[in-house]
Every structure is written in structure tokens, then in C-alpha cells.
Amino acid sequence: MQQCLNIDPGKCTGCRQCELGCSFAHEEFFSSSRSRIKVFDLHDQGLFVPYTCTQCADAWCMAACPVDAIQVDADTGAKTVDTGVCVGCKVCTIACPFGTINYVSATGKVAKCDLCGGDPACVKACPTGAISYIDSDTAGFSKMQQWVDKTAAQHNVQT
Amino acid sequence: MKHVIIGAGPAGVSAAEHLRKLDSTAEIVIIGDEAEPPYSRMAIPYYLVGDIEEAGTWQRKNGKHFKNLGVKLIHDTVVSVSPSSVRLKTGKRINFDRLLIATGSRPVQPPVRGLNHPAVHHCWTLADAREIAKRMQKGSEVVLMGAGFIGCIILQALVERGVDLTVVEMEEHMVPRMMNAEAGAMIKRWCQARGVRIITSAHVIEVAQQTESEKTDVIISTGEALSADLIIVATGVRANLGFLEGSAIAVDQGVVVDRQLQTSIYGIFAAGDVAQGPDFSTNGTAVHAIQTTASQHGRIAALNMAGRKVLYHGSLAMNTLETLGLISTSYGNWQGVPDGDSAVAINADAYRYLSLQFDGDVIIGAIAIGLTDHIGALRGLIESRIKLGLWKDRLVEDPYRLMEAYLARTGPG
Ligand SMILES: Cc1cc2nc3c(=O)[nH]c(=O)nc-3n(C[C@H](O)[C@H](O)[C@H](O)COP(=O)(O)OP(=O)(O)OC[C@H]3O[C@@H](n4cnc5c(N)ncnc54)[C@H](O)[C@@H]3O)c2cc1C
Numbered sequence: 001m002q003q004c005l006n007i008d009p010g011k012c013t014g015c016r017q018c019e020l021g022c023s024f025a026h027e028e029f030f031s032s033s034r035s036r037i038k039v040f041d042l043h044d045q046g047l048f049v050p051y052t053c054t055q056c057a058d059a060w061c062m063a064a065c066p067v068d069a070i071q072v073d074a075d076t077g078a079k080t081v082d083t084g085v086c087v088g089c090k091v092c093t094i095a096c097p098f099g100t101i102n103y104v105s106a107t108g109k110v111a112k113c114d115l116c117g118g119d120p121a122c123v124k125a126c127p128t129g130a131i132s133y134i135d136s137d138t139a140g141f142s143k144m145q146q147w148v149d150k151t152a153a154q155h156n157v158q159t
Numbered sequence: 160m161k162h163v164i165i166g167a168g169p170a171g172v173s174a175a176e177h178l179r180k181l182d183s184t185a186e187i188v189i190i191g192d193e194a195e196p197p198y199s200r201m202a203i204p205y206y207l208v209g210d211i212e213e214a215g216t217w218q219r220k221n222g223k224h225f226k227n228l229g230v231k232l233i234h235d236t237v238v239s240v241s242p243s244s245v246r247l248k249t250g251k252r253i254n255f256d257r258l259l260i261a262t263g264s265r266p267v268q269p270p271v272r273g274l275n276h277p278a279v280h281h282c283w284t285l286a287d288a289r290e291i292a293k294r295m296q297k298g299s300e301v302v303l304m305g306a307g308f309i310g311c312i313i314l315q316a317l318v319e320r321g322v323d324l325t326v327v328e329m330e331e332h333m334v335p336r337m338m339n340a341e342a343g344a345m346i347k348r349w350c351q352a353r354g355v356r357i358i359t360s361a362h363v364i365e366v367a368q369q370t371e372s373e374k375t376d377v378i379i380s381t382g383e384a385l386s387a388d389l390i391i392v393a394t395g396v397r398a399n400l401g402f403l404e405g406s407a408i409a410v411d412q413g414v415v416v417d418r419q420l421q422t423s424i425y426g427i428f429a430a431g432d433v434a435q436g437p438d439f440s441t442n443g444t445a446v447h448a449i450q451t452t453a454s455q456h457g458r459i460a461a462l463n464m465a466g467r468k469v470l471y472h473g474s475l476a477m478n479t480l481e482t483l484g485l486i487s488t489s490y491g492n493w494q495g496v497p498d499g500d501s502a503v504a505i506n507a508d509a510y511r512y513l514s515l516q517f518d519g520d521v522i523i524g525a526i527a528i529g530l531t532d533h534i535g536a537l538r539g540l541i542e543s544r545i546k547l548g549l550w551k552d553r554l555v556e557d558p559y560r561l562m563e564a565y566l567a568r569t570g571p572g
């Protein structure tokens with residue numbers, strides 16, 4: 001069964017362990033700025049929000065890429081960037097209405113969440129259970145996914 | 160059902176693939192006049208720099224992709240269109256039930272004497288790129304006519320190749336259709352600081368062979384003559400419409416299409432650079448000659464060609480550009496509207512700029528320089544017409560709180 005990241009901002013304390021876990025899993029060094037999950041501090045609401053790609057079905061980044069550098073991982077459903085094919089044109093970064101695929105100037109390519117091949121490092125790093133990896137069909141589907149579905153419906157098409 | 164698509168660019172390919180997803184048995188044919196496998200023009204700059212081989216520009220890397228999908232590629236030119244068939248240059252006629260016109264655009268030839276000189280090239284097709292690659296040797300003198308979006312993209316490739324570059328732009332600032340005066344000036348200053356000579360508010364009058372050398376003189380409106388081994392013309396593009404003359408298909412700047420991307424003739428659709436379709440920002444129609452519009456148009460056209468009635472809410476202009484390492488982006492109505500507020504932050508020394516334009520408490524357009532993280536959220540805010548409420552004033556104070564506003568107003572927070 002396909003799984004997805006479920007994020008519960010209420011449980012997040014803003015410790016940023018997920019960012020460090022993510023950057024280490026992908027880059028082998030600890031760097032919040034190179035993390036593909038990012039914790040935002042909404043201090044007006046007294047809330048920390050971990051935020052990353054929800055692997056939307058009709059992925060905007062994938063549709064926009066001129067050279068087919070973004071593929072679907074058949075096992076996890078993650079949309080993954082093949083950095084050998086990516087030319088670094090950044091069109092995907094402006095096409096994704098969620099802002100979750102980003103240009104990395106150090107590599108000249110883009111990076112996004114790839115669900116770590118099915119064993120997400122952010123989930124393992126989070127000490128409070130604010131990020132979990134759950135079956136996509138499970139009830140209580142993440143709020144983030146609902147928002148994605150809602151906006152996707154608004155975007156471009158009215159039937 | 161037989162679907163015929165004219166043009167194997169991103170719009171045509173996106174349509175063909177979606178048609179196959181929607182109908183496993185339909186006959187799907189793409190007729191394209193370029194010799195190469197379907198490729199993306201957008202990747203040409205990376206070929207010029209030498210980052211990729213030609214194959215790196217191909218839209219699909221598996222050589223059997225189209226065959227496996229059951230999409231037939233025909234290498235030919237469509238010369239005319241009737242309500243149920245197209246005629247090819249080779250004389251053949253091909254019938255269709257549904258037709259998609261996805262013929263893209265071509266560069267315009269400005270009225271300049273001597274532009275047929277062999278040193279003059281456009282940079283639009285892979286064939287053009289091969290010619291330019293041959294001539295852009297380290298140290299060669301290159302004049303780039305036009306500092307619009309395409310010109311500026313090539314600029315980076317030329318500088319990386321080590322040519323001696325001069326840019327001549329007619330308007331007062333660079334990328335005039337993507338950046339306002341302030342942002343355009345910042346980009347110009349950045350490029351000049353890196354040794355590129357940029358002459359704005361000037362245009363080329365004549366290209367003439369030098370008498371005692373292989374080089375040419377490019378004579379510009381200031382009276383100066385610029386010596387050049389290679390002249391690249393990037394002064395704008397126009398939709399490829401010529402073959403539609405006499406077809407009764409309504410055209411204006413492009414092929415005029417409705418919200419289903421259907422032309423004035425039933426069963427005939429248009430997509431991509433050639434289409435003048437609904438414009439998200441104005442509620443009118445516009446040609447948005449960009450990659451994102453091409454791929455989206457392809458999808459919406461395919462849905463309607465396959466019989467689903469799907470209405471397009473319009474394309475949003477969006478561009479991102481890298482000029483010698485400086486990244487700039489613009490979205491939608493970055494000019495703003497009368498009575499609309501704006502939020503602007505400038506840091507000239509750091510080459511950072513962010514301008515948000517509002518209509519009421521909704522963002523309708525933006526320009527950013529030096530900002531790349533989560534940039535796509537701007538599209539989300541604009542296209543979903545997110546009402547910012549209290550967050551609008553916070554953004555007017557500090558537009559860099561964009562992601563906070565986005566999360567606070569869209570749900571995940
Ligand atoms: C150098 C360069 C850089 C670019 N960079 C960017 C960028 O960074 N971001 C961005 O958004 N856009 C960029 N663009 C623009 C982008 O490439 C176009 O918007 C996109 O290619 C449009 O796709 P299309 O399918 O509509 O048309 P095209 O890609 O032009 O494809 C149309 C095809 O139809 C063929 N054709 C035309 N007439 C006929 C006929 N009568 N019969 C048969 N075939 C025909 C053409 O030869 C062509 O192969 C760039 C373009 C260039 C040249």
C-alpha cells in the first residue's frame with residue numbers, strides 16, 4: 001500500500017531534527033538549508049509547521065520539466081529528480097504551487113523530498129512524532145494532503 | 160477516434176501522452192517538421208554551454224517511448240488545414256477526427272540591413288544551436304541583439320563559453336517584459352560588473368562585412384560600429400500561423416481558442432506558443448510563449464479532444480531566469496493594478512529584490528531577484544486567489560514573510 005508523510009504541526013516543538021536528518025540522509029552532512037523538509041515558525045500563531053512535498057498525483061513539477069528529469073518511484077509513488085538528467089532550468093520550482101521543489105545553487109540542480117525510498121529520515125529523526133509515515137488510505141489523512149487536493153481542484157480546471 | 164497533432168514540441172508531446180492515458184485505443188499521430196526526436200527548446204542553452212549532449216534536450220530519453228505508447232511520429236510539414244484533414248509538404252493528406260495545432264512560434268526578423276549575412280543567427284532550434292556552437296569560440300566577438308528573456312538566457316551560455324560579448328537592447332532596461340525598471344536595472348548592473356557590455360536604448364541599424372577581415376561590423380543607432388564574429392538575433396517571437404491562411408480558423412496574435420482550447424472550428428484545438436488562450440490575470444486572451452503554458456495547454460486540450468468537457472482557468476505568465484548566477488523570477492501581473500497596494504523590499508548591494516502586487520488582499524503578481532527557496536508558493540497564492548486578510552499588512556511591512564503567510568492562510572498551518 002502507498003504511504004505518505006503525515007504532519008501534525010501541533011506536536012512540533014521546532015527542534016529541527018527532521019531538517020538535520022534529511023540533509024544527512026541525502027548529502028551526508030548536517031545543514032538545515034539543504035534539507036528538503038523545512039520547519040516554519042509561525043510565531044503569530046505560536047505554531048511550528050514542518051513542510052515538504054506531498055507527492056501530488058498529477059505532479060506540477062513533473063509536467064513542467066522540459067527534459068523528463070522527474071520520475072515516479074514505482075514503489076513509493078514519490079516524484080524523484082534524476083540529477084543526471086536535470087539541466088537546472090528551475091522551471092519546476094516556479095511551476096510547483098506548493099513551493100516544495102527548490103533550486104540548489106551548490107549543485108546547479110533542484111532537490112525535493114523523495115521519501116528516502118520508503119524509509120523517511122525526517123520521521124526517524126523527529127522526537128515527538130509530529131511527522132509520521134502512514135498508509136495513504138488511512139482515515140485522518142493529513143491536513144496538508146487535503147489542502148493539496150483542494151488547490152489542485154481549483155487550479156486550471158473547472159469541470 | 161483519430162487524433163492528429165501538428166508540432167512535436169512540449170505542447171504536442173504533452174497532448175499525445177495525455178490522449179493515450181485517456182484512450183488506450185485511439186489512433187494518435189504527431190507531425191513535426193524538425194528532424195530530431197521531439198526535444199525541448201528550453202534545454203538549448205545547456206547544450207550550448209556543453210552541460211548536455213543533444214540527447215539531453217530530448218523530451219523523452221527512451222528512444223522507443225513513442226513507439227511503446229503507440230504514438231506515430233511523422234517527419235513532415237503541414238502546409239494546409241481543412242475541417243477534416245491536413246495536407247503535407249510531401250503531398251500526402253491525413254484525415255483526422257480531432258486536430259491539435261501545436262506549431263509553436265518562430266523568431267522575428269527585425270528590419271535591419273544585412274541581416275542575411277552568414278554570421279547572423281537566431282537561437283531557436285537545435286539546428287541554430289549547432290551553428291552557434293561552432294562559432295562561439297573562446298575570445299570570439301559576439302553581438303547579441305535583444306536582452307529579452309530568451310536573449311538573457313543565451314547570455315549566460317555565451318559568457319560561460321568565454322566569448323567577448325556585447326548586448327544591444329532597444330528598450331531602456333533588460334528583460335522588459337518580465338522585469339520592471341528597478342529589477343531590470345539591477346540585472347544590468349550585475350552583468351556589467353561581470354564584464355559584459357550592455358547597451359540599452361539602442362538598436363542595430365546594419366550588419367556589414369568588414370573589408371579586410373572575416374569579421375562584420377554591427378552598426379548601432381548611437382553611431383558606433385561593433386566588430387563581430389557572430390551576431391545572435393533574439394528580438395522576439397511570433398506564432399507559426401502561415402499554414403492556416405485560407406483555413407477559416409480564427410487567428411489574431413495566435414490561434415484564438417476558447418476555455419476548452421478549441422479554435423473557431425469544431426474539433427480543431429490549439430496549444431502552446433501558437434495558441435492565444437485564456438489569460439488567468441486579465442480574463443482576456445493572450446499568447447504566453449512559455450514551457451509551463453505549453454505543457455498545461457497540452458493536457459487541457461487532450462482532455463477536451465477525448466470528449467471530457469474541461470474548462471481551463473487560464474495561463475499565468477511565469478518566468479525564471481539566471482543571468483551569470485543571478486536568479487530572477489516573475490509571475491502574473493507584476494506591473495500591478497491601479498489602486499492596488501504593493502510590498503517592495505530592495506537591497507541593492509546584495510542584489511536582492513522582492514515586489515508583490517496586490518488586488519485587495521490577493522497577490523496578483525510578483526518579481527523576485529535572489530530568492531529561490533519555496534518560490535513556487537507565489538504561484539499557489541496567485542492562482543488560488545488566496546485572501547491574505549491580516550497577512551497582507553504583514554507582507555507590506557516585510558514581503559519576505561511570504562511562506563509564513565502562505566502556510567497561515569492555506570491550511571497546513
Ligand atoms: C533558447 C530558448 C530558451 C527557452 N527558455 C525557456 C525558459 O527558460 N522557460 C520557459 O518557460 N520557456 C522557455 N523557452 C520557450 C519554450 O521553449 C517554448 O515556450 C516551448 O517550446 C513551446 O512549446 P510548443 O510545443 O508550443 O512549441 P515548440 O516547442 O516551438 O514546438 C513546435 C513544433 O512544431 C513544429 N512546426 C511548426 N510548424 C509546423 C508545420 N507546419 N508542420 C509541422 N511541424 C511544424 C516546429 O518546428 C516545432 O518543432 C525557451 C525557448 C528557447 C528557444
Ligand code: SF4
Nearest residue numbers: 065086087089090092
Ligand atoms: S530544474 Fe531540472 S527537474 Fe526542474 S524542470 Fe528544469 S530540468 Fe526538470
